Amino acid sequence: MHSVLADWESFYVIVGSSAGALTGLMFVVITLIADARIKRTLKEINAFGSPAVVHLTAVLLISAVLSAPWRDLRLASYGVGLGALAGLGYMVIVLRRILQPTPYKKVMEDWVWHGVLPFVAYIVLLIAHMALRHENPWGLYAVGAAALLLLSIGIHNAWDTVVYMVVSHERES
Numbered sequence: 001m002h003s004v005l006a007d008w009e010s011f012y013v014i015v016g017s018s019a020g021a022l023t024g025l026m027f028v029v030i031t032l033i034a035d036a037r038i039k040r041t042l043k044e045i046n047a048f049g050s051p052a053v054v055h056l057t058a059v060l061l062i063s064a065v066l067s068a069p070w071r072d073l074r075l076a077s078y079g080v081g082l083g084a085l086a087g088l089g090y091m092v093i094v095l096r097r098i099l100q101p102t103p104y105k106k107v108m109e110d111w112v113w114h115g116v117l118p119f120v121a122y123i124v125l126l127i128a129h130m131a132l133r134h135e136n137p138w139g140l141y142a143v144g145a146a147a148l149l150l151l152s153i154g155i156h157n158a159w160d161t162v163v164y165m166v167v168s169h170e171r172e173s
Helices: 002-006 009-035 042-067 073-099 108-133 138-172
Strands: none
Touching: 002 073, 009 042, 009 138, 042 073, 042 108, 042 138, 073 108, 073 138, 108 138
8 A cells, every 4th residue: 555655755745845835925925914014804814814824734734644654545544534624624613704794795706715615625535534444545536636626725715815915905005
């Protein structure tokens, strides 16, 4: 089974490195926005900015878990399963935050990218956990798909958050 995971090593090096770099960039962007003295509430950042960092960090953790030298896919599956459950739990918190009133008016794109797609990604991870627990190698493809989806979500949502903050700052000026 170790050779099966070894075949995925390059994939997770690329995906995990990308997620790590993008997570770092989000910290830089938030710092620059804070220096610009843009008036934002913590509600908006918690509902829309923080989840982008969490999803990118989830990709980094998935990459780390599946790059470890496991001798058995079942052992790797537990890391994937814990990540899936943590992600689903966090998404419940995010949806509660999104439902709170803010000056920002949510549109369909927000519901899809900030709510639906992350839930889908974490559910796919949970399904992948079950497949890997039974040593089904197709579970690795499901983990890879979920990691790419979370990476795409993180990129989209980070960009969306930054554009919103910059554009709304220009309107206030």
